[in-house]
Amino acid sequence: MTAETLEPRPLPALRRDDRGLPFIGQVLEYAKDPVGLYRRHWERYGPVAPFRTLNKTAAMLLGPDACGEALQNKDKAFANEPAWAQLVGPFFHRGLMLIDFDEHRGHRRIMQEAFTRPRLEAYTRRLHPAIEQGMASWEADKEFPAYWRLKQLTLDIAADLFMGGAHDTGQAEMDRVNRAFIACVQAAAGIVRAKVPFTRWGRAYRGRAVLGSFLRHYLPAKRAHQTDDIFSVLCHIETDDGDRFTDDDVINHMVFLMMAAHDTSTITTTTMLQYLGQHPVWQERCRAEALAIGPAPSITELEGMVSLDLVMREALRLRAPVPVLVRHTVKDTAVQGVRIPADTGVALGIQFTHLMAEHWTDPEVFDPDRFAPQRREDRSHRFAWVPFGGGVHKCIGMNFAGLEVKAITHRLLRDYHWAVAPGYAPPMDNHSLPFPKDGLPITLTRN
Numbered sequence: 001m002t003a004e005t006l007e008p009r010p011l012p013a014l015r016r017d018d019r020g021l022p023f024i025g026q027v028l029e030y031a032k033d034p035v036g037l038y039r040r041h042w043e044r045y046g047p048v049a050p051f052r053t054l055n056k057t058a059a060m061l062l063g064p065d066a067c068g069e070a071l072q073n074k075d076k077a078f079a080n081e082p083a084w085a086q087l088v089g090p091f092f093h094r095g096l097m098l099i100d101f102d103e104h105r106g107h108r109r110i111m112q113e114a115f116t117r118p119r120l121e122a123y124t125r126r127l128h129p130a131i132e133q134g135m136a137s138w139e140a141d142k143e144f145p146a147y148w149r150l151k152q153l154t155l156d157i158a159a160d161l162f163m164g165g166a167h168d169t170g171q172a173e174m175d176r177v178n179r180a181f182i183a184c185v186q187a188a189a190g191i192v193r194a195k196v197p198f199t200r201w202g203r204a205y206r207g208r209a210v211l212g213s214f215l216r217h218y219l220p221a222k223r224a225h226q227t228d229d230i231f232s233v234l235c236h237i238e239t240d241d242g243d244r245f246t247d248d249d250v251i252n253h254m255v256f257l258m259m260a261a262h263d264t265s266t267i268t269t270t271t272m273l274q275y276l277g278q279h280p281v282w283q284e285r286c287r288a289e290a291l292a293i294g295p296a297p298s299i300t301e302l303e304g305m306v307s308l309d310l311v312m313r314e315a316l317r318l319r320a321p322v323p324v325l326v327r328h329t330v331k332d333t334a335v336q337g338v339r340i341p342a343d344t345g346v347a348l349g350i351q352f353t354h355l356m357a358e359h360w361t362d363p364e365v366f367d368p369d370r371f372a373p374q375r376r377e378d379r380s381h382r383f384a385w386v387p388f389g390g391g392v393h394k395c396i397g398m399n400f401a402g403l404e405v406k407a408i409t410h411r412l413l414r415d416y417h418w419a420v421a422p423g424y425a426p427p428m429d430n431h432s433l434p435f436p437k438d439g440l441p442i443t444l445t446r447n
């Protein structure tokens with residue numbers, strides 16, 4: 001009998017001491033130490049492990065083989081919408097990541113038009129003035145929480161690049177819009193998952209309404225004139241077959257894109273700042289590259305910052321901004337020979353893969369050269385390094401993300417230098433996307 005014809009084994013039974021708390025299961029344990037939880041499950045159960053969340057048993061996929069199978073989704077058993085909607089709530093409904101199968105393919109084909117190289121070149125040209133303006137108020141020689149500053153910066157960039165500015169909107173209203181985004185993003189960590197006032201979900205419902213009306217206000221003008229911001233691009237793009245987005249599609253995609261773009265880029269840049277502050281040799285290498293090109297580099301120049309690229313890859317490995325991906329089975333399937341019945345929640349622990357000693361030398365150590373051509377540890381397995389996911393839902397904004405993160409860091413390196421204590425390890429909040437609870441205090445000194 002060949003391996004393929006063997007009957008899949010059932011999901012291992014969850015040990016009593018892994019059941020966690022009533023109702024929420026292992027959610028709090030995950031928030032405290034996600035990698036510790038993955039590691040224990042890997043050791044106890046192997047690549048397809050059971051775990052408890054919100055009163056249900058789900059499957060946790062660990063390691064590149066198991067995660068790769070779900071990402072490739074050959075038998076179309078894994079759906080995104082029912083899984084992500086449960087986690088991020090109804091606030092990002094109909095965003096590209098929350099659409100499945102044929103419909104997803106149709107939307108993705110249209111959206112691809114917003115991320116072609118000429119579009120990316122146009123976005124990059126807008127990036128530099130937005131970064132310069134956003135950083136204008138940053139004070140040197142004074143400690144500040146880098147994560148929060150960068151979050152504000154990426155939101156300001158998004159307002160310009162995604163919206164093309166919001167000319168009718170005053171600062172107070174813009175702050176309300178920013179708060180609305182944050183409320184939607186933070187809904188993922190809500191325990192009460194209903195429209196109840198004064199809860200994370202209650203705030204996120206209000207936030208989504210604020211975002212919807214904000215975008216709808218600008219929609220007619222965006223439809224009327226084509227400009228090179230993403231909002232306008234979404235209004236005008238069409239495939240060769242003439243497929244276009246409806247008004248509702250544009251609003252839904254915009255809300256999701258702004259969410260997908262700003263927190264992930266903020267986390268990546270924050271991680272890079274931390275490690276560059278702890279590794280002055282790398283900071284100098286990257287600064288030399290930044291100074292060798294002009295203050296407003298083109299895409300090609302940003303791509304040519306080889307050391308900065310290695311640092312970015314290493315930051316994405318060590319602290320994946322989206323450390324876990326979720327899926328829900330729509331039919332019975334098997335992963336690594338383990339049966340996963342229909343209607344099961346599935347978590348892909350990609351951060352764990354990034355730290356497996358089987359695939360990386362000294363996985364906890366900051367060592368960007370592991371991505372250099374002579375080593376390419378990320379090639380140890382097709383799914384060893386997956387900060388942007390894989391398969392049909394692979395991040396559509398990954399090239400843009402790289403450009404934004406590099407453009408911000410390029411500017412910082414040209415203007416400032418900074419140091420972070422070598423032993424510093426940020427206290428992480430893992431309730432939704434991971435961020436340093438102390439904001440990563442940092443002092444920038446002018447070059």
Ligand code: HEM
Pocket residue numbers: 080096097098108257260261262264265268320321322325326386387388389390392393394395396397398400401402
């Ligand atoms: C460092 C920054 C980023 C990281 C680490 C990241 C990570 C990811 C990951 C892991 C996924 C796959 C989710 C899944 O399979 O369920 C994803 C999907 C997606 N990302 Fe990103 N992302 C980043 C930046 C961006 C940016 C800048 C944009 C837009 C400008 C963006 C737009 C999207 C969209 C639309 C999807 C859904 C794709 C689909 O379902 O077809 N992301 N991202």
